[in-house]
Structure formats: structure tokens, C-alpha cells
Amino acid sequence: MSQISRRQAIAILGALGFGxxxxxxxxxxxxxxxxxxxxxxxxxxxxxTGKVSFAHWRGEDKAVFDELIKRFAALHDGVDVAQDIxxxxxxxxxxxxxxxxxxxxxxxxxxxxxQFKNFTEAGIYTELKDSKAVGNYQPGLLSAGKSGDSQLGLxxxxxxPMPMANADLFDKAGAEIAPKDWDGFLAMCEKLAASGVIPIxxxxxxxxxxxxxxxxxxxxxxxxxxxxxxxxxxxxxxxDDWFIKMLNQYKELIPYxxxxxxxxxxxxxxxxxxxxxxxxxxxxxxxxxxxxxxGAKFPIELVFxxxxxxxxxxxxxxxxxxxxxxxxxxxxxAAAAAWIDFLSEPENAGYYANQTAQHVTVDKVEYTxxxxxxxxxxxxKKTALAARxxxxxxxxxNAVEASATAVISGTSPEQAAEAAQKIVDxxx
Amino acid sequence: MSxxxxxxxxxxxxxxxxETDAAKRRRRSPTRVNPALYLxxxxxxxxxxxxxxxxxxxxxxxxxxxxxGFSAAFNYVGLDNFVRAFTKDSLxxxxxxxxxxxxxxxVIAQTAFSLVLALxxxxxxxxxxxxxxxxxxxxxxxxxxVAFIWKxxxxxxxGLANAVLGGVGLEALQGSYLGNNAQxxxxxxxxxxxxxxxxxxxxxxxxxxxIPRELYEAAEMDGAGKWQQFKSITWPxxxxxxxIVVAYTTVQSFKAFDLILGIAxxxxxxxxxxxxxxxxxTFANSxxxxxxxxxxxxxxMIALVTWLQRRLLRLTPKGE
Numbered sequence: 001m002s003q004i005s006r007r008q009a010i011a012i013l014g015a016l017g018f019g020x021x022x023x024x025x026x027x028x029x030x031x032x033x034x035x036x037x038x039x040x041x042x043x044x045x046x047x048x049t050g051k052v053s054f055a056h057w058r059g060e061d062k063a064v065f066d067e068l069i070k071r072f073a074a075l076h077d078g079v080d081v082a083q084d085i086x087x088x089x090x091x092x093x094x095x096x097x098x099x100x101x102x103x104x105x106x107x108x109x110x111x112x113x114x115q116f117k118n119f120t121e122a123g124i125y126t127e128l129k130d131s132k133a134v135g136n137y138q139p140g141l142l143s144a145g146k147s148g149d150s151q152l153g154l155x156x157x158x159x160x161p162m163p164m165a166n167a168d169l170f171d172k173a174g175a176e177i178a179p180k181d182w183d184g185f186l187a188m189c190e191k192l193a194a195s196g197v198i199p200i201x202x203x204x205x206x207x208x209x210x211x212x213x214x215x216x217x218x219x220x221x222x223x224x225x226x227x228x229x230x231x232x233x234x235x236x237x238x239x240d241d242w243f244i245k246m247l248n249q250y251k252e253l254i255p256y257x258x259x260x261x262x263x264x265x266x267x268x269x270x271x272x273x274x275x276x277x278x279x280x281x282x283x284x285x286x287x288x289x290x291x292x293x294x295g296a297k298f299p300i301e302l303v304f305x306x307x308x309x310x311x312x313x314x315x316x317x318x319x320x321x322x323x324x325x326x327x328x329x330x331x332x333x334a335a336a337a338a339w340i341d342f343l344s345e346p347e348n349a350g351y352y353a354n355q356t357a358q359h360v361t362v363d364k365v366e367y368t369x370x371x372x373x374x375x376x377x378x379x380x381k382k383t384a385l386a387a388r389x390x391x392x393x394x395x396x397x398n399a400v401e402a403s404a405t406a407v408i409s410g411t412s413p414e415q416a417a418e419a420a421q422k423i424v425d426x427x428x
Numbered sequence: 429m430s431x432x433x434x435x436x437x438x439x440x441x442x443x444x445x446x447e448t449d450a451a452k453r454r455r456r457s458p459t460r461v462n463p464a465l466y467l468x469x470x471x472x473x474x475x476x477x478x479x480x481x482x483x484x485x486x487x488x489x490x491x492x493x494x495x496x497g498f499s500a501a502f503n504y505v506g507l508d509n510f511v512r513a514f515t516k517d518s519l520x521x522x523x524x525x526x527x528x529x530x531x532x533x534x535v536i537a538q539t540a541f542s543l544v545l546a547l548x549x550x551x552x553x554x555x556x557x558x559x560x561x562x563x564x565x566x567x568x569x570x571x572x573x574v575a576f577i578w579k580x581x582x583x584x585x586x587g588l589a590n591a592v593l594g595g596v597g598l599e600a601l602q603g604s605y606l607g608n609n610a611q612x613x614x615x616x617x618x619x620x621x622x623x624x625x626x627x628x629x630x631x632x633x634x635x636x637x638x639i640p641r642e643l644y645e646a647a648e649m650d651g652a653g654k655w656q657q658f659k660s661i662t663w664p665x666x667x668x669x670x671x672i673v674v675a676y677t678t679v680q681s682f683k684a685f686d687l688i689l690g691i692a693x694x695x696x697x698x699x700x701x702x703x704x705x706x707x708x709x710t711f712a713n714s715x716x717x718x719x720x721x722x723x724x725x726x727x728x729m730i731a732l733v734t735w736l737q738r739r740l741l742r743l744t745p746k747g748e
Contacts, residue, residue: 260584263607
């Protein structure tokens with residue numbers, strides 16, 4: 001074997017380094033081609049077989065999906081669905097990177113708002129407009145999965161991001177459970193406080209859950225329905241009168257929240273409610289299963305903090321989320337699409353809903369879960385689509401929501417609004 | 429061999445003798461080795477190139493683009509991202525300020541606390557060994573576990589801190605801890621010190637146990653008090669350990685990402701946002717180019733602080 005000198009060895013290693021450098025200087029970008037001028041294509045058709053990766057963030061629903069997967073596999077020989085589950089925060093932050101290229105996520109879910117937009121721009125969705133599944137949904141609840149004329153995703157869950165109420169404590173206090181206006185809401189809180197309970201348990205220490213109250217507070221205050229979009233675009237400002245009015249209403253809530261609410265994480269807030277120490281939990285119906293799991297035995301209702309003077313446009317707030325899609329880069333689109341179709345059938349959607357205590361957007365679902373049955377009338381009410389998910393920029397969303405938390409912790413509404421607007425202005 | 433050739437082949441060696449041809453070849457000629465030997469470092473070189481060098485170089489490239497992390501289209505924007513970080517992004521400057529405050533607080537508190545612990549627990553008595561184990565215990569936990577434990581300690585409604593204060597009649601001192609924007613960072617710093625002080629204590633104990641007992645005996649015979657003994661004997665010996673402790677603590681404090689996210693949630697509120705969490709938020713916000721620029725600033729910041737600390741803390745034993 002011929003021998004090489006140290007210089008030659010260094011030259012070889014240098015060449016390797018140079019190669020790595022050159023590789024590094026290849027342009028960013030990925031392998032997923034955007035939809036292009038023709039727009040997204042429908043999922044490929046073919047035999048429903050092989051492995052399907054289903055990427056989502058709802059670890060708490062794993063057992064329910066496992067059962068649905070068994071039923072799906074029983075209908076199709078040789079098909080297998082594997083769940084690739086991340087935590088919601090990780091999925092929010094890294095979902096796109098994980099799903100693009102379809103190493104996982106032949107079928108996948110996205111959050112409404114910024115994540116849906118990013119997935120759309122990355123060309124990850126296929127067109128589901130003509131799919132068998134679409135016909136099973138309530139048409140009015142599909143808008144969160146639309147992009148232009150395309151139906152890229154199917155919003156699967158309906159959640160009500162409104163305070164949940166312990167109906168027994170309301171009865172005991174003689175408090176009105178459906179206040180017509182802001183004064184009525186405050187009077188209701190006063191009665192609850194007088195009865196010896198904390199009126200509202202609010203997880204102000206948890207940005208995501210604490211922020212849900214914002215959907216209710218802004219719904220009847222804002223001059224337009226796309227208020228958060230307009231804040232982000234600079235057309236509306238946090239320093240506007242209507243926004244300051246809303247922050248003043250937050251300030252009026254302080255006596256009715258648990259002590260040190262801005263330092264309370266979501267689990268302790270749930271515990272206050274589940275143990276009957278607090279009459280309301282200001283997160284949303286998506287916590288029904290969690291509070292039942294913590295031992296709550298009382299009847300649960302929803303309360304809308306109606307900030308209007310009685311002439312408000314909305315009676316509540318809802319969100320259509322867990323948007324199902326089929327990956328355009330998937331090698332097994334036929335089976336992935338069949339899985340989404342399967343989930344969209346009323347019987348299967350009903351099983352999912354009743355087992356997870358989540359309403360669904362699928363039509364003709366029979367709710368047998370007592371909590372879902374009780375809250376089903378909210379599906380017919382005039383509710384505002386949760387506004388906080390209009391924000392495309394998470395820094396802006398967090399800054400705007402943080403203004404409410406700042407007010408609860410003692411900052412003046414004007415100062416809090418200015419601090420939020422400064423960050424919005426920087427992101428314009 | 430001719431006389432001239434022989435003379436040319438031999439030269440005066442340093443010790444007065446002459447070098448052989450073989451010795452000369454060893455010194456002057458390129459080293460000839462079996463090329464197979466160069467295959468051994470190749471896996472390491474490849475791993476370093478692909479997982480360290482390449483991403484670092486790519487980060488430099490992305491930092492001058494407006495790439496969103498997934499689109500095929502992007503523009504080169506020069507140094508705009510760097511300028512933006514310092515002039516048009518109060519969230520970044522806030523995170524930078526928080527991070528520097530956090531590092532300063534933790535370095536001072538952890539260094540002092542671990543030194544005191546080490547001084548108190550140097551002796552190998554049973555009680556000392558038990559206490560050392562107790563103080564070292566947090567180190568073996570994962571940072572996420574530590575974060576969750578302390579999140580519940582600090583909880584204002586069900587937390588241990590307020591319960592203890594209430595139990596001893598100090599209700600007036602009960603508070604919101606992490607909910608109080610002015611204090612939140614201090615409380616996370618307390619957690620960080622609790623988490624790592626035991627580890628640093630071990631470093632100090634190793635330094636202390638290397639000090640010859642005779643020095644203390646001689647000092648006592650000369651009438652030196654405890655403070656004088658510490659100043660003249662103990663400190664000069666443990667000073668090098670302090671360099672290690674400060675360097676380690678600095679890096680740990682800059683990297684407190686998992687502790688902050690665990691204790692404050694994602695995203696953390698502004699009063700708890702540090703550089704690493706800010707960079708993570710920027711990536712999550714689909715601003716890949718800008719996040720890469722922030723990462724480079726972060727890297728430069730750590731390099732600068734480490735260099736400054738090494739310049740300022742040249743703590744070596746006397747006589748070295």
C-alpha cells in the first residue's frame with residue numbers, strides 16, 4: 001500500500017471541509033414543491049393498503065384513535081395506521097418541519113390560523129374539495145380549512161373557548177348563568193363571590209390557556225370580525241378606544257379571579273374548579289375531560305362573558321380546529337385519504353366525540369356523552385369564531401394577549417396597550 | 429561514501445554528536461505513515477463536518493436571508509437581520525437583557541453558595557457525607573423534572589412556598605412568584621442555583637481536600653484566625669476551581685432553555701424570555717433567517733462572555 005504524507009492527508013481533510021462548506025452554501029429550501037399555478041391536486045387514488053402515518057398532537061386521544069384504527073383496518077386488508085404524536089407546543093413549533101417530506105404524517109392535523117397558513121404556503125395539503133369526506137361536515141364549519149377556492153383541510157373539532165361553569169354553585173348563589181350584558185356578568189360574579197366561592201379560576205400563568213378568555217372579551221368589543229387580522233396589519237391598534245375599553249373590563253375582573261391569578265398554571269386552575277372552590281374555569285370546553293378526570297361531579301355549563309351593553313352581536317365563541325389533511329408528499333395518499341374519509345363518517349366522528357368529550361364539525365353526529373349533550377345547544381347559537389387564531393405572527397398574538405395579563409397584574413390599561421402596540425408596530 | 433558526502437550527511441547534533449541519515453529524515457522529510465491510519469479519524473471528521481461545521485456555516489448563510497424555513501423562495505437581505513435584532517425588536521433586546529441579568533445573578537449566587545457548602549461539608553463525617561449527597565441530588569434530575577417540581581412549589585394557590593409561609597404565620601410574604609413580572613426571573617434563578625450548586629460544591633470540595641493540613645496547622649501556630657486562613661491558604665488553592673465554576677455556570681445559565689420552558693411554558697412571558705427561548709420562538713414563528721441571525725448573536729455573546737471571564741478571572745494558585 002502506498003503511503004501518503006501528512007501534507008497530503010491535510011489536503012484531503014481540507015478538501016472534505018471545503019466540500020462541506022460548498023454543501024452548506026447550497027440554497028435553503030426543501031424538496032416539497034408548492035402547489036404551483038395549477039393549485040393543489042386531489043389525493044392519489046388506489047388500493048387502501050400499506051402503512052399510514054397519522055401525525056397530530058392529541059396524546060390524550062391516543063386510545064380513542066387506536067380503537068378507530070382497529071375499525072379502519074378491519075375494513076381494509078393490509079392497511080395499518082400509526083399515530084405519530086407530539087406535544088401541542090412541539091407540534092405548533094415543529095409540525096411543518098416534521099411533516100414536510102412525509103417521513104411522518106401521510107395524514108396529519110394542524111392548528112387553525114398561523115400553522116394552517118404555513119402548511120398551505122408550503123404546499124403540504126392536497127385538495128379535498130371533491131373528497132367523499134367533505135359532504136359529511138356542516139358546511140358552515142369548514143371555513144377554517146379553506147384557502148381561496150380550495151378545501152385543503154377539514155376542521156374536525158368544535159370547541160367553545162368560554163368559561164365552564166359549575167351549575168350547582170350558580171344555583172346555590174342564585175347567579176344568572178346566561179348574563180345578557182357586561183353589568184349582568186359582573187353582577188353574576190358578585191353573587192358568586194358573596195356565596196363564598198372564587199367566581200373565576202383563570203390560568204394567567206399559562207399563556208396558551210390564559211389567552212382563551214381573550215376570544216370572549218374581544219368578540220363584542222371589536223368594530224369588525226377580523227379584528228386581530230387588522231391589528232396585525234396595523235389597521236386597528238391596541239391603543240384604540242375599543243381595545244382600551246376591553247382592557248378596562250379585564251381590570252374589572254380582578255376581584256373575581258383567584259388570588260395571584262397571573263402566576264397560576266393551568267393544572268391548579270383546573271383543580272380549583274374541579275374541587276368546587278371556583279365557580280368557573282376560564283379556559284374552554286376542551287377541558288371537559290380533564291376536569292372530569294380530576295373528579296368534578298357537578299353539571300357543567302358554559303358562560304359567555306358578554307362584554308356588550310346588551311346589543312352585542314355574539315352570544316358566545318367557538319373554534320373549529322384539529323384540521324385534518326392529506327400530505328401532498330405522501331407515497332400512500334390513497335390510504336391516508338381513506339383514513340380521513342373514515343374519521344369523517346358520522347358514526348366514527350361520533351365515537352371520537354363521545355369518548356373525548358369534544359364536539360365535532362361532522363354533521364348528524366349523535367352525542368351520547370352527557371356533557372356534550374348538555375352543551376350541544378351551543379352549536380346552534382350565534383357564536384364568534386375564536387379571534388385570537390386570526391393572528392399569523394405568534395409574537396404579535398402573545399404581545400396582544402399579554403396586555404390583558406399585564407392589566408390583571410396591575411399595569412394600567414393604557415400602558416399595557418402601548419407596550420403591546422410597540423411590538424405590533426415592530427412587526428409591521 | 430565519499431568524505432564530502434559523509435560530511436554532508438552528518439551534521440552537528442545539539443549534544444555535540446552527529447545525526448544519522450534516519451534521524452535527519454525523521455526531522456526534515458514529510459512523515460510517511462500508513463494511509464490506513466488516516467481512515468480512523470474520518471468518521472469523527474465526517475460527523476463533525478455534517479453535524480457541527482455544516483449547520484454552523486448554514487446558519488451564517490441563512491442569517492443573511494429572509495427565508496421562512498420552508499419556502500423554496502428567499503432573498504438575501506445582507507445584515508438587515510442583525511440590525512433588526514438590536515434596533516427594531518424589543519422582544520430580542522428584552523431577552524438579551526433578561527439573559528445577562530440571569531447569568532449575573534446565577535453566577536454570583538451559585539459560586540458563593542457552592543463555595544460555602546463546600547467549606548461547611550469538607551470534612552468526611554457521616555453527617556457531611558449525607559448532606560453532600562442531598563445537595564448533589566438535584567444534579568441527577570432532568571431539567572424538565574426540576575422545572576415541573578419548582579413550578580408547583582411556586583404556584584400561588586397550591587404551592588409549597590406559600591403553604592410553608594402560611595404555616596409559620598408569614599402570610600404577608602406569600603406571593604405570586606412567577607406571576608410577578610418584576611420578580612419572576614429571580615425565582616427561576618433560585619431554581620437554577622438549587623439545581624446546579626451541588627455539582628459545583630463537588631468541584632470546590634475536590635480543591636479543598638487537596639490543601640495540605642500542615643499549612644493550617646502552621647497558620648494556627650502563627651496565630652492566624654479563620655478569616656486569615658481562608659484568605660491566605662484556602663482561597664489561593666480553590667481559586668482555580670472558581671474559574672471552572674464560573675465558566676461552567678455561565679454556560680449553564682445561557683443554556684437554561686429547558687428550565688425556562690418547563691417552568692414558564694412555551695412561549696414564556698416577556699419577563700422570563702431569554703435568548704435561547706426567543707430564538708426558539710422566532711423559529712416557531714417561521715422566521716428562519718432572522719432566527720439564524722439571532723443564533724449567531726447568541727453564539728458571539730457566549731464567546732465574548734467566556735473570553736471576558738477568562739481574561740478577568742485568571743485565578744491561579746500563588747507561585748504559579
